[in-house]
Amino acid sequence: MELFGLKVFALGGFGEIVAGDDLGELICEAAQSRLIDGDIVAVTSKIVSKAEGRTVLAVDREQAITDETVRVVAARAHPGGFTRIVENRQGLVMAAAGVDTSNAPEGVVLLLPVDPDASARAICAALRERTGLRLGVLVTDTAGRPWREGQTDIAIGAAGLAVLDDLRGTADVSGRRLDVTVAAVADEIAGAADLVKGKTSGNPVAVVRGLGRLVAELDAAGARALQRPSATDMFRLGTAEAHAEGYTEGYIAGFAAGRAAAALG
Amino acid sequence: MELFGLKVFALGGFGEIVAGDDLGELICEAAQSRLIDGDIVAVTSKIVSKAEGRTVLAVDREQAITDETVRVVAARAHPGGFTRIVENRQGLVMAAAGVDTSNAPEGVVLLLPVDPDASARAICAALRERTGLRLGVLVTDTAGRPWREGQTDIAIGAAGLAVLDDLRGTADVSGRRLDVTVAAVADEIAGAADLVKGKTSGNPVAVVRGLGRLVAELDAAGARALQRPSATDMFRLGTAEAHAEGYTEGYIAGFAAGRAAAALG
Numbered sequence: 001m002e003l004f005g006l007k008v009f010a011l012g013g014f015g016e017i018v019a020g021d022d023l024g025e026l027i028c029e030a031a032q033s034r035l036i037d038g039d040i041v042a043v044t045s046k047i048v049s050k051a052e053g054r055t056v057l058a059v060d061r062e063q064a065i066t067d068e069t070v071r072v073v074a075a076r077a078h079p080g081g082f083t084r085i086v087e088n089r090q091g092l093v094m095a096a097a098g099v100d101t102s103n104a105p106e107g108v109v110l111l112l113p114v115d116p117d118a119s120a121r122a123i124c125a126a127l128r129e130r131t132g133l134r135l136g137v138l139v140t141d142t143a144g145r146p147w148r149e150g151q152t153d154i155a156i157g158a159a160g161l162a163v164l165d166d167l168r169g170t171a172d173v174s175g176r177r178l179d180v181t182v183a184a185v186a187d188e189i190a191g192a193a194d195l196v197k198g199k200t201s202g203n204p205v206a207v208v209r210g211l212g213r214l215v216a217e218l219d220a221a222g223a224r225a226l227q228r229p230s231a232t233d234m235f236r237l238g239t240a241e242a243h244a245e246g247y248t249e250g251y252i253a254g255f256a257a258g259r260a261a262a263a264l265g
Numbered sequence: 266m267e268l269f270g271l272k273v274f275a276l277g278g279f280g281e282i283v284a285g286d287d288l289g290e291l292i293c294e295a296a297q298s299r300l301i302d303g304d305i306v307a308v309t310s311k312i313v314s315k316a317e318g319r320t321v322l323a324v325d326r327e328q329a330i331t332d333e334t335v336r337v338v339a340a341r342a343h344p345g346g347f348t349r350i351v352e353n354r355q356g357l358v359m360a361a362a363g364v365d366t367s368n369a370p371e372g373v374v375l376l377l378p379v380d381p382d383a384s385a386r387a388i389c390a391a392l393r394e395r396t397g398l399r400l401g402v403l404v405t406d407t408a409g410r411p412w413r414e415g416q417t418d419i420a421i422g423a424a425g426l427a428v429l430d431d432l433r434g435t436a437d438v439s440g441r442r443l444d445v446t447v448a449a450v451a452d453e454i455a456g457a458a459d460l461v462k463g464k465t466s467g468n469p470v471a472v473v474r475g476l477g478r479l480v481a482e483l484d485a486a487g488a489r490a491l492q493r494p495s496a497t498d499m500f501r502l503g504t505a506e507a508h509a510e511g512y513t514e515g516y517i518a519g520f521a522a523g524r525a526a527a528a529l530g
Contacts, residue, residue: 005274006460006461007270007271008270008272009270093411093412142448145411146500147493147498148449148452148491148492148493149492150429151447151448151449152452152453183415184417187415187417187456188418188459191457192273192453192457195453195476196271211460226413226415227412227413227414233504234339234341234411235339235411235500235504236504237507238500239502242502242506242511243502243508243511243514246510246512247511248511249508249511250516251518251519253519254518255520255522257523258520258521258526258527259524260523262527262528
């Protein structure tokens with residue numbers, strides 16, 4: 001018995017995106033009226049950055065990473081260079097602040113869109129207006145994870161769909177309450193889209209069909225809702241960085257205590 | 266132009282799985298010859314645990330978590346209780362060591378399969394033998410992530426497919442080399458499968474079609490290859506835990522230095 005179905009397919013034929021391009025129009029052209037109600041359109045952040053002119057010269061890459069950084073989470077030197085994992089202006093914790101060389105024109109690097117939720121909303125509004133369909137839009141990017149090898153695509157921008165599927169309070173098949181499960185569906189959709197887009201194939205957009213239940217109003221909470229505030233994050237700093245911070249504080253307290261103990265004794 | 270396509274559908278009709286059930290046989294029955302060459306079958310770890318008899322009494326839950334723990338990564342008390350994020354016997358970093366109450370029979374909790382890669386291999390071998398098809402199998406579970414709200418499904422066991430798609434050295438559309446991208450495709454497939462299985466619907470198996478290029482020999486590296494060794498992990502400890510470790514070390518060093526300074530001065 002086939003119960004639920006999902007179909008994911010890539011849209012190609014975009015050519016090189018340049019600053020000022022209208023992505024809503026280009027996606028509609030690429031889709032050629034193959035979109036249907038309830039579809040979720042996953043757009044690689046690279047083409048959003050290009051359309052928004054978010055490029056800097058490759059020689060300025062390190063400065064660009066510094067400029068995009070709100071807070072350094074962890075940093076490590078390695079034979080190939082220096083990795084900085086930071087929280088960026090968008091609130092995302094990413095290596096190199098999300099500044100990327102791959103799929104960028106020669107001599108430049110791409111910064112992430114300034115406000116990926118706003119980018120998603122603009123594309124979603126344009127697609128909805130042109131097609132008359134209830135559609136959702138994700139802006140996706142590739143990110144590493146602690147504890148796991150390899151990268152997965154995640155949703156950095158979203159409009160017109162529920163990014164979290166809150167199952168708390170619902171019952172499992174035994175009628176027992178699911179207490180802690182909030183499914184990060186937007187990230188799972190971004191990952192599914194990556195499986196068909198590929199990183200080397202030049203297909204920057206994918207359509208995910210079969211999740212109309214998640215499609216919502218245009219101004220539904222965006223992908224920002226997927227960001228855990230650093231204050232409540234148990235991994236807000238790298239292990240070495242937190243250790244060093246603790247060491248310094250401990251040293252100062254220990255030094256004072258040691259001096260006081262010597263004075264007493 | 267439609268370039269790549271993925272189809273994901275859930276298999277239902279499993280009923281309650283009990284210790285000793287032959288999952289290969291049950292999945293074949295549920296699929297009713299709808300599997301084709303290159304399909305990847307994603308099996309929720311819950312039913313693997315049940316078939317393998319990996320249950321303990323719910324009253325022994327805390328002890329079970331302790332028993333499954335190899336290393337505590339982070340722990341925090343909160344109003345609802347106490348969360349332990351640990352590296353478990355399987356090498357996975359998970360809350361409560363992956364011990365789960367949801368979808369477990371009344372009065373018991375489920376432990377993860379002892380060796381999820383071996384479980385996947387056994388199911389994959391059975392499915393391949395029964396169908397004569399080249400299939401891949403994932404054992405999936407739900408996990409939280411640092412920095413991101415919500416949980417996604419990941420691959421904790423794998424057989425018969427490439428779990429990582431190594432794109433390093435390949436070229437992007439501009440002909441530039443992709444330097445750091447290794448796609449964790451098994452995790453993306455697990456997430457896609459979760460979108461159709463759902464957590465409350467009682468559909469513990471999904472079929473992912475269209476990724477035959479990833480299907481490989483039965484003994485290809487399993488999901489263990491997705492685990493970053495803690496020695497090279499920049500987030501091997503929670504921030505508070507690393508800070509406390511550093512504080513203690515710093516205090517001891519500072520105390521000695523303070524006493525020595527007092528003796529000199």
